[in-house]
Amino acid sequence: MAQATLVVDIVELQRRTGTRRRVDARLVLPDTEVGERSIVGGALTVDFVVEAATEGIVVSGAMSGVSRAPCRRCLDDVDEPFHIDVREIFERRPTEGETWPIEDERIDLTPVVRELALLSLPLAPLCLDDCAGPDAERFPTGLAEEPEEPEADESPLDPRWAVLDALTFEDAAGDDQR
Numbered sequence: 001m002a003q004a005t006l007v008v009d010i011v012e013l014q015r016r017t018g019t020r021r022r023v024d025a026r027l028v029l030p031d032t033e034v035g036e037r038s039i040v041g042g043a044l045t046v047d048f049v050v051e052a053a054t055e056g057i058v059v060s061g062a063m064s065g066v067s068r069a070p071c072r073r074c075l076d077d078v079d080e081p082f083h084i085d086v087r088e089i090f091e092r093r094p095t096e097g098e099t100w101p102i103e104d105e106r107i108d109l110t111p112v113v114r115e116l117a118l119l120s121l122p123l124a125p126l127c128l129d130d131c132a133g134p135d136a137e138r139f140p141t142g143l144a145e146e147p148e149e150p151e152a153d154e155s156p157l158d159p160r161w162a163v164l165d166a167l168t169f170e171d172a173a174g175d176d177q178r
């Protein structure tokens, strides 16, 4: 397992604007899990170009790997290859949440790669477009759901109205008798 270094010295790059450096690596990152979702094996392939630009050091290119997350219906693991286009900027005074830091004339691409990979994990994938849900034998859907209760009575009698009905009837009957 070759742990490729993703730390790039930028001294050379900054000597002349437009100088590029290619970072082409397969790496295995630790801590690539978010709950039940993960990067399979923590393995990622990156193919970046690093160059000095007026706004800072620009890293562009692509990265790929395989995501794993439980199917939202049957909960089986779903493995899906992913491919992400990357364009990130490193600055001496980074903007929180937008750009990354240049420290000691070097940039470290590792946190960038990890963050982008984890952000790409699918939230609720499906193993198959027509996944039927839980295994019918192990988890019969009929038992999981409440049996449908038939409506008890059409309109349950409100005792107050029942009394009123009776009174009205008696009144009417009394009127007839008069």
Ligand SMILES: [Zn+2]
Binding pocket: 071, 072, 073, 074, 075, 076, 126, 127, 128, 131, 132, 133
């Ligand atoms: Zn499924």
